[in-house]
Amino acid sequence: MSNITEIQQAILALSEADYLQFRGWFNELEWAKWDRQIEVDSESGKLDFLVTEAREAKEKGTLKDL
Numbered sequence: 338m339s340n341i342t343e344i345q346q347a348i349l350a351l352s353e354a355d356y357l358q359f360r361g362w363f364n365e366l367e368w369a370k371w372d373r374q375i376e377v378d379s380e381s382g383k384l385d386f387l388v389t390e391a392r393e394a395k396e397k398g399t400l401k402d403l
Contacts, residue, residue: 351359378384394400 348359391400
């Protein structure tokens with residue numbers, strides 16, 4: 338499989354069981370990439386504004402519990 342069209346066709350040809358297995362694997366791959374991106378962004382300081390906003394909301398008494 339060398340291109341997207343072939344990959345798409347192969348996915349569409351999967352049995353239901355194989356598709357569910359593929360989907361589970363692909364979702365895990367996406368979550369792992371997302372987790373890594375969050376980690377990189379956190380380490381670089383890109384998410385510091387979220388901590389600042391949360392602290393400010395807590396000080397104002399507007400912070401909501403999840």
